[in-house]
Amino acid sequence: MTIAVGFEGSANKLGVGIIRHENGKVDVLANIRDTYITPPGQGFLPRDTAQHHRDCILKVLRQALDQANVTHKDVDVICFTKGPGMGAPLVSVAVVARTLSLLWGKPLVGVNHCIGHIEMGREVTGAQNPVVLYVSGGNTQVIAYSQQRYRIFGETLDIAIGNCLDRFARILNLSNDPSPGYNIEQYAxxxxxFVPLPYTVKGMDVSFSGILSHIEQIANEQLVTGEVTPEDLCFSLQETLFAMLVEITERAMAHVESQEVLLVGGVGCNVRLQEMMGQMAAERGGFVCATDERFCIDNGIMIAHAGLLAYKTGVTTPLEKSTCTQRYRTDEVHIAWRD
Known part of the structure; x- marks a missing residue:
């Protein structure tokens, strides 16, 4: 039996998760989150987000330990998000992980945020060898596994889809509670x-910044005249962006001859995206694997799980190398726990 604590703080969600691996079985013992929510129309700045994480991380850790009914003596390894993400929030959480590693005398494992999403998604859904669509506030990638690496087949050339949705929510002055993307989904x-928007697929890659600029112009010109409603614009934006994602995912499925699509990342919770992807997969004789907000949205459990998988292959992170990086590619990580 091995128990890991995972710390996630790459964006505005501070998460602490505790997980147990025993005889090939994975048990989630605790999954606690605290989200930094800004007023409508405002994004979250790195400095303020880091301050939020520092303010609440010990409280969230205590809640997780209580919920899991474990003490620091039961913990075998401490895992933290090394990157990618926002610099200041990443560092604020890593400092706590390092300190606990020293206080508790436990080994440390730095985890790639994207790998955490993928491995948690595989564990929860039972997906064997899927094409992975990783869609979040900071990342948009189509991924498939080969030879102990997660290979990137396509990605955004500019901003991530979650960032595009968040910024449009700010244009409409939508609430950030529980998240801008969730509120856009409800409006949609x-x-x-349907308002026609640019459709920008370039091979296996996508681009969202031009679409955002175009729909912002429409919002500024046509909302005041009543030609369109905020609901129409949210609907049109979702349909266009998701169609682009379905196209590049289908192309990857054909290339790797996979019948499974695994949706991970915060935008993967979107029911409409799941529906559109499911329709495409069904037409190919395949299916979609998706999780709910417990595991799709950033959380400490995914960091604990991926860190524990690495730890079991002998990987640890020396204290002097426990730095954070805002740019940490998915395909940089050696996936030693898969054949």
């Missing part, structure tokens, strides 16, 4: 008029 359900 009430949209009735």
């Amino acid at each position: 359900k009430r949209g009735t008029k």
